[in-house]
Amino acid sequence: MGKSSKDKRDLYYRKAKEEGYRARSAYKLLQLNEEFHFLDNEKNLKKVVDLCAAPGSWSQVLSRKMFTEAQDVPTAEKKLIAVDLQPMSPIDNVITLQADITHPKTLAKILDIFGNEKADFVCSDGAPDVTGLHDLDEYFQQQLIMSALQLTTCILKPNGTFVAKIFRGRDIDMLYSQLGYLFDRVVCAKPRSSRGTSLEAFIVCLGYNPPNNWSPKLDINKSIEEFFSSCSMNQLSISDNDQKLPKWKDGERDIAEFMSCGGLQSFDSDATYHYDDEILSNLKDKVSLDPVQSPTNPPYKKALEMKRNGKLTRAV
Amino acid sequence: MAAQLKDLSHYGPSLCVKFIKSNCSKGDVFAAIGPFLHVYNYKTSELIHRVRIFTANKVHGFNVSRDGKYCVFYGSKSLTMCSIDDLFKFQDISSSERMFTEWIMDATFSANGDQVYILTCYNLVLITDLENNILERKNLLNERSILYSGTIKVLSNAKVIVNAGTVLGGILIWDLFNEEKIHNLTGHEGSIFYVTVSDNGKYVASCSDDRSIRLWDFETGEELSIGWGHTARIWNLKFFNNDTQLISVSEDCTCRLWDIVKNDSSVKLIMTNIYETHLIKNVWGVDVNEMDGVAVTSGNDGRIKKIDLKQTTRYGNELQSFNISKLPTADGLPLDIKSDEIFKGFHWFNFGLVAITSYGKVIKLLNTTMKWELVLSDDRFESYSMTNGISDYSSKESSDDVVVFSNNKCDLLMLKFSKDGKTLTGEQYLHVDSISKLCNCMVVKNDGTDFYIALESPNPRDKFVVLKINIATLEIVHRFNFNKPLNFVSSCLEVFGNRLLVGSRFSTIAIFNLLNEEEIPYMIRRINEGDTITSIKCFEQSENGNTLFSVTNRDGYYNFIKVDMTLLQSHPDVKEDNISIHTIIHSNKVIKGFLEGTLCDGTGDYITYDFKSSLFYIYNETNGYEIASQVCGGAHRQWKLTTLGDDSGYMLVYIKASELYLRRIYHNSNELNTLENGIHGREIRDLSILNQNTDHENQYLFVTGSEDTTVKLCKYDTTNGVVTNYWTQRQHVSGLQRVKFINDKLMISCSAREELFLWEINTEFTNKPYMTIRKPLPTLKKHPDLRIMDFDVLLDCNNTDNFISAAVYSDSTIKIWYYNYSRNEYESCIWENRYETCCILNTSFVQIRDRLYLLIAATDGYLTFYDLTSELSFIANDKQGRIQINEINSIESTSKPVFKIRVHKSGIKTLDVNVLDNGTEFQVFTGGDDNAIAMSIFRLKDVDITGEVTSLIENAASSTVTSCQLFENKNKLLTTSVDQRVRVWDITSDNKLVLKHTKYTTIADTGSCDIIKTDKNKQSIILGGVGLSVWEY
Known part of the structure; x- marks a missing residue:
């Protein structure tokens, strides 16, 4: 989050700065919770994993909900783990793991930290690099969710909750259908803090309830499709014995229940607010605040520098 | 036969294109466009064949076996193998489509062509035969993470x-x-x-x-x-x-x-x-x-764009340069060039180049020998001279190639050359006494026998002198001493009939009457803010006698100005900016650079040339691509662009660091153009069809508004779905929200930064339609994010070019304006109110009996009605859904909505309204972010509105419903949604929506549609998203 003109436009962005969150996405989780209350019962929130956690705003929310605002359960019994491939600056009460969520070692580490207890809640606000090819982007997002889900099935306790970011594109109903095999209830939730113009939404999967005969097992040499292949949720299974590529058929689809989260009193992320608006009077001060977290290092940092120095120009 | 949804054409992203080396005579470029493969003959740019490869998925890539007999297509999880013969035999091979569980990254043939290797995104390779049998699976141990x-x-x-x-x-x-x-x-x-x-x-x-x-x-x-x-x-x-x-x-x-x-x-x-x-x-x-x-x-x-990789090397003579001190000569003897002598001017002819130096030496370069020769030397033209010329490309035997040199002391030297340039066939020296000093000299050819020389003095009291010269004799036929307009500095020249059009600084044109030199010129001033006019060119004439001129400004604006020459002739007293004599019917800005002029390429496309930083560009403005470019050091140098004699292209002559460069830009259209022109670079957010046949049956104009900030005017054919581009308007600075025709010539577009533009479309010329902003809506707040989300209009029954327009804003503001066409003004904001503090997404006027309501729909999922009847008492409904306006008042309203109902769980993305004939009820159809579509009925009871949702289809789509539109006498509803499914719903007599048809569209991020009736029982549909598709129903 930089210090920019975005300030004026985006109330959630301003609010995040004021309340010390690293990103405005913190409010998405908070608004989901307003509807589902999955972070409100601390007895069911002892072991939590935040996947694809960087820069860490969801971990901040979880940390406040689990530790700052809840006092009944002894701190020692509570564990909050944030996993990401990228490094993350520390957050109070959060154990950060810089690790690959698809690797069995990561699973082992989490189970170790949890003392072999299972998680109550797993979430992922991760998104892959968007290329602009709608089908590819949607596929990669679904694969990211599936790899989060893969780890989740190995650590989530029965009846536990899984929450992840989705993009509501062409094939989202295929994902809903797959999740239906693992959870009692799957809801597509759109928090008011997520822009209406964006395809972004969240799946809230309640009541983890995998098929009886299925035991998930992470294997570094298996793809996600193979991981789920013995579970009936798999769309199409081509086992090692299959000898022919099957004919194309459309996958199983199922439309999840839709829910809007965050009351109508909350800020509308699509609206334009003016300084004299009443709704803004709650925001403390109207001057620009310094960013909470300095911008990250993008892979194209060097190219940017070269462009700034006039080294990347049209003339050869 | 029951009505069916049928797709006719698809325009959208192309992910893969390849030259095919097989000796398949039918075509040599394969391009994947959506789920289709297009085959082109790349030399003729002809589309030879189009075949559907996949049912729904996009083709991401393909490969052909080395023997050229088989090809394999892949995209997403789909894969199809096919013989080249079958590929050409069928229009649809999607029945052979196979699939795998993982995304396919590549699929290619083995060296001998009997196997296919398929790489998935989990680093797995399947080896198959050509019958889809999996022979082996290969992967790299411990390296299975996603690619x-x-x-x-x-x-x-x-x-x-x-x-x-x-x-x-x-x-x-x-x-x-x-x-x-x-x-x-x-x-x-x-x-x-x-x-x-x-x-x-x-x-x-x-x-x-x-x-x-x-x-x-x-x-x-x-x-x-x-x-x-x-x-x-x-x-x-x-x-x-x-x-x-x-x-x-x-x-x-x-x-x-x-x-x-x-x-x-x-x-x-x-x-x-x-x-x-x-x-x-x-x-x-x-x-x-x-x-x-x-x-x-x-x-x-x-x-699909072709690029000539040999733009400067194909023929060997594309770029030649000469240093003035080392000019090659025919006799091998050096020209007597002094050490400080430089080129002062030049003009290109069919036979070669004629140039003048700073010592008054006139030299020529013959095209055939590429040797230089001294023509003559004249010390009157030492140090300061200007060079103009008229080039003759006709096939007649005698030549009309004339070069005109001038200096600031009002001396003129005309030289005429033989066809081969070898001999001087005419020479004329003139001194013009009537002006004190010469600062600009311009030349334009009239018809076969004459040309004009326009001479301007820096002294404002001097006349603007124009000489009519006979080409054969180089004698003066007539001398015009025009009065020079105020604040006028000439920059370019065009002659049309008895009128001389002179461009000036400050984006101004003077039109002089060649029949009456006493007559004060007709002035068109300040066409755009500011800059010098660089070219004026007659484009075409309409049937009713209007003449159309293309006018370019150095600052990048180009305009088409319609001039009524007859009216101009009959009203010699009208002198300035008279709307009935001239009208700007098109105005736009090029993407970049200093616009210097336009060219004709024979196809009717609008071709511009300009400079940006160190480059010179020739650009196809109609279809939006660069034809050629040359690094020349930029605009601040001596340069001239002329056509090459045999219509083979253009000659750019320029000086850079004491070198003279000749750059031939061959107009070999086969190597320069496109196989497919394409549409927008990003998502189409809205589109609107002008429901009126063009001159051609089955052809309609339509506009598209895109996330890429441009508005395009195009034409399409309802029978085959073929789209033709006309213009890409770049007046909006942010992504478009809505575009809509409001009558047969006016269109409105809106976007962020409070931009709402009223456009006028002009279709009186046969070559192409034109469009220009007639009036932007006044902006009040300088909030960059303040978006105008939607608008609706009601036309004035007394003059249907006048209207009231309601605009809804992202800050919950609602404003109603009155627009008067003849005054071209938004007379005032007649009504203003504010909803809540959320973004309003849609609006519609509802006229029922004598009452007028404004319906709005916002991100909160509510339909909300404001009663305008008493507040806008000066507006009365007429029976045809129009209004009658008496006296305009302005009201800042604090009135609350009269009725409000929550229909959707989240934002209402689209709505359509149908007022029933019974005069007491109306239906509202909505589609939402919550995947639902709904039908609601509202009733007028005395002066109150009540109503309820009669049909709510919660899972109407699996993602956001983006547009809905009534058709077939408002008995059916068409919806589009992000899940790429187009649905047709029947509206039953008990006010329910019943799904009738569903069809997959190949357009991703489907966001907009328009539908028109083309036939008694046929509808034409355009779907917009990432690309566009034409359907019929």
Whole structure:
């Protein structure tokens, strides 16, 4: 989050700065919770994993909900783990793991930290690099969710909750259908803090309830499709014995229940607010605040520098 | 037969394009567009064949076997193998479509063509036969994490290399058959977007999110060179010319050429050329035809573009240069050029170049010999001179090639040359006494026998002198002494009939009457803010006698100005900016640079030329692509562009650092143009069809508004769905929200920054329609994010070009304006109110009996009604859904909504209204972000509205419903949604919605539609999203 003109436009962005969150996405989780209350019962929130956690705003929310605002359960019994491939600056009460969520070692580490207890809640606000090819982007997002889900099935306790970011594109109903095999209830939730113009939404999967005969097992040499292949949720299974590529058929689809989260009193992320608006009077001060977290290092940092120095120009 | 949804055409991103080497005479370029394959003859640019490959998925890539007999297509999880014969035999081969469980990154044939290798995004390779039987599975142990890119390189039957680009900057190169890692190449930052091995197996080339191209030694894995240049992500790379060159395409709209330069100690990637080939963003695919030196690229804008890689080397004479001190001569003897002598001016003729030096030497260069010769020397033209000419390209025997030199002391020298340029056939010297000093001299040819020389003095009291010269004799036929207008500095010249049009600084034109020199010229002032007019060109005449001129401004604006010549003739007293004499019917700005003029290419496309930084460009404005460019050092130099004699192209002559350059730009359209023009570079947010036949039956005009901030005016054919581009308007500065025709000539578009433009479409000329902003809505707040989300209008029954318009804003503001056409003014904001503090997404007027309501729909999912009846008491409904306006008042309303009902759980994305004939009820149809569509009925009881939702289809779509539109006498509803499904709903008598048809659309991010009735029982539909598709129902 930089210090920019975005300030004026985006109330959630301003609010995040004021309340010390690293990103405005913190409010998405908070608004989901307003509807589902999955972070409100601390007895069911002892072991939590935040996947694809960087820069860490969801971990901040979880940390406040689990530790700052809840006092009944002894701190020692509570564990909050944030996993990401990228490094993350520390957050109070959060154990950060810089690790690959698809690797069995990561699973082992989490189970170790949890003392072999299972998680109550797993979430992922991760998104892959968007290329602009709608089908590819949607596929990669679904694969990211599936790899989060893969780890989740190995650590989530029965009846536990899984929450992840989705993009509501062409094939989202295929994902809903797959999740239906693992959870009692799957809801597509759109928090008011997520822009209406964006395809972004969240799946809230309640009541983890995998098929009886299925035991998930992470294997570094298996793809996600193979991981789920013995579970009936798999769309199409081509086992090692299959000898022919099957004919194309459309996958199983199922439309999840839709829910809007965050009351109508909350800020509308699509609206334009003016300084004299009443709704803004709650925001403390109207001057620009310094960013909470300095911008990250993008892979194209060097190219940017070269462009700034006039080294990347049209003339050869 | 029951009505059916049928798709006729698809325009959208093309991910892969290739030259096909098979001796298939039918076509030689294959391009994947959506789920289709297009086959073109690239020399004629003709579309030979179109075949549907997949049912729903996009074709991401394809390969042809070495013997040219088979091809394999892949995209998403789909794969189809097919013989080339079958490919051409059928229009649809999707019944052969196969699938796998994982995304397919590449699929290619073995060296002998009897097997196919399929690479998935989990680094798995399936080996199959041509009957889809899986023979083997290969992978690299412990390296199964997801790939962002990957290719298979078949070096021989025994040696196949898999190149896998990971998400973390590493590139895994492995041997397919022994499943062993050859290299893990590290150095890139971020995801790898493409990696390939050269044909000789010596190099690996890769690109990543870090915007660099890296060349690696295949044997050692050593990083040999890094290629920087692209300013955004790079998507594709290809080695060519025996692995001595590399071509790359990128998100930065460009295609770049790289030489692989090898010396004793190193190998380097050197960028040698850049081509801007696509609009707005991503170029996805590229291939090269080495033999012809032509590349072809495909992009997100749906364009398939040819690039002449030999733009300056194909014929050998494209670029020639001469140093004045070393001019080659016919007799080998040097011209007596002084050490400080420089070129002062030049003019290109069919036979060659005539130039003048700073010592008054007139020299010529003959095209046939490329040798220079002294013509004459005249010291009156020492140090300061201007050069003009008229070139004769006719086939007649005698030549009309004349060069005119002038100096600031009002001396003129005219020289006429023979057809071959060898002899001087006329010479005339003149001194003009009537002006004190000469600061500008311009020449224009009239008809076969005469030309005009216009002479301007810097003294404002001097006359503007025009000489009519007989070409044959070079004698003065007539001398005009026009009165010079105030604040007038001439810059360009055009003659039309008895009128001389002179462009000036300050975007001003003076039209002089050649029949009456006493007559004060008609002035068109300040066409745009400010800059000098660089060209005026007569374009065409309409049936009713209007003449259309194209006018370019140096600052980048171009305009089409319609002049009623007859009216001008009959009203010699009207002098200034009279709307009935001239009208600007088109105004737009080029993408970049200093606009210098326009050219005709014979196709009717609008061609411009301009300078930007150090480059000179020729640009096809109609279809939005660069035809040619030349690095020349920029606009601040001596330069001149003329046509090449035999209509083969253009000649750019320029001086750079004491060198004179001749740059021939061959107009060999086959190598310069496109196979497919494409549409927008980003999503189409809205579109609207002008429901009125053009001159051609089945052809309609329509406009599109895109996320790329442009508005396009196009035409399409309802029978085959073929789309023709006319204009791309760049007046909006942010992505479009809505575009809509409000009557047969007016259209409104709106976007962020409070932009709401009223456009007028002009269709009186046969060549093409024109469009210009008539009036922007006044803006009040300087809030960059304040978006106008939607609008609705009611036409005034007394004059249907007048209307009231309601606009809804992202800050919950609602405003109603009155627009008067003849005054061209929004007379006032007649009503203003504010809803809540959320973004309003849609609005519609509802007229029922004598009452007028405004319906709004916002992000909160409510339908909300304001009663305007008493507040706008000066507005009365007429029966045809129009209004009658008496006296305009302005009201800042604090009135609350009279009725409000929550219909959707989240934002209402679209609505349509139907007022029933019974005069007491109306229906509202809505589609929401909550995947639902709803039908609600509202009733008027005395003066109150009540109503309820009668039909709510919660899971109408699996994602956001983006548009809905009533059709067939409002008995049916068409909906589009992001799940790429178009649905037709019946509206039953008990007010329910019943799904009638569902059909998949190949347009991703489907966001808009329009539907018109074309026939008694036929509808034509355009769907917009990432691209567009024409359907019929």
